[in-house]
Amino acid sequence: DVQLQASGGGLVQAGGSLRLSCAASGFPFDDYAVGWFRQAPGQEREGVSCISTSEGTSYYVRAVKGRFTISADRAKNTVYLQMNNLKPEDTAVYYCGACFVQANGDSYSVFVDTRVDFGPWGQGTLVTVSS
Numbered sequence: 001d002v003q004l005q006a007s008g009g010g011l012v013q014a015g016g017s018l019r020l021s022c023a024a025s026g027f028p029f030d031d032y033a034v035g036w037f038r039q040a041p042g043q044e045r046e047g048v049s050c051i052s053t054s055e056g057t058s059y060y061v062r063a064v065k066g067r068f069t070i071s072a073d074r075a076k077n078t079v080y081l082q083m084n085n086l087k088p089e090d091t092a093v094y095y096c097g098a099c100f101v102q103a104n105g106d107s108y109s110v111f112v113d114t115r116v117d118f119g120p121w122g123q124g125t126l127v128t129v130s131s
Contacts, residue, residue, distance in 0.1 A: 001025075001026050001119070002025070002026035002027050002117075002118050002119055003023075003024070003025045003026055003119075003122075004022055004023070004024050004034070004095075004096045004097060004118055004122060005022065005023045005024075005122055006020060006021070006022050006094055006095055006096050006122060006123075006124050006125040007020070007021050007022075007023070007125050008020040008021045008125055009093075009094060009124075009125030009126045009127045009128075010126075010127070010128070011128045011129075011130065012086055012127075012128070012129055012130070013129070013130050014086060014087055014088055014129055014130065014131050015085055015086065016086050016129070017082070017083060017084045017085075017086065018083050018086065018127060019080055019081065019082050019083070020036065020080065020081040020083065020094055020096075020125060020127075021078055021079075021080055022034065022036070022078060022079040022080070022081075022096030023076075023077065023078050024077045024078065024079065024096075025077060027118070029053055029072075029074060029077045030053055030054040030074065031054070032053065032098050032113075032116060033050050033051060033052050033053065033098065033099050033100060033101075033113065034050070034051060034053055034072070034079045034096060034097070034098060034099065035047060035048070035049055035050030035051065035059075035070070035079075035096065035097065035098070035099030035110050036048045036049050036050075036070065036079075036081045036094055036095070036096055037094070037095045037096070037097060037099075037110070037112065038090075038092035038093065038094045038095070038127075039092055039093050039095070039124075040089075040091060040092040041092075043092075045095070045112075046061075046110075047061060047099060047101075047109065047110025047111055047112070048060070048061055048063075048064055048068065048081070048094075048110060049061070049064065049068055049070040049081060049110060050070070050099035050100070050101050050108070050110045051070045051071070051072050051079060053072045053074060053079065054074075056071075056072065058070045058071070059101040059108040059110060060107055060108060060110075061104075061107055061108060061109060061110055062104070062105070062106070062107040063089075064083075064090075065106075065107050067083065067084050067085045067086075068081060068082065068083050068084070069081070069082040069084075070082075079096060081094070083127070086127075086129045087129060088129045088130070088131045089129075090127060090129050091127060091128050091129050092126075092127060093124040093125065093126050093127075094124055094125050094126075094127055095121050095122065095124040095125075096122075097112055097113075097118055097121065098112065098113035098115075098116035098118055099111065099112060099113055100113045
């Protein structure tokens, strides 16, 4: 079975850091772009960052560019999201999934790749940033 398990969330003060992990299994890791999405209370899920796991090319939306870093460990089939200088507006449940991007000025928009069936979204991991 395909699984994408997100972990690493927690409570942090504004300006702090967290590292999220997305452990992938059940599919050829190098064949897909994997990204991070988040959903704040009362809002729709939005893309945050996306990485080509085979090439290591990374993409970010404007809101997190310069603060977040996505990376992939192909040996561990894991994608990470290092989040620095966190802001209260980063508070959300974070999920990982298949992604694609479109250029948007000096950054990118990140979307769910619906051509890939990774099954239902997992529980995600909650990130809470206090002011």
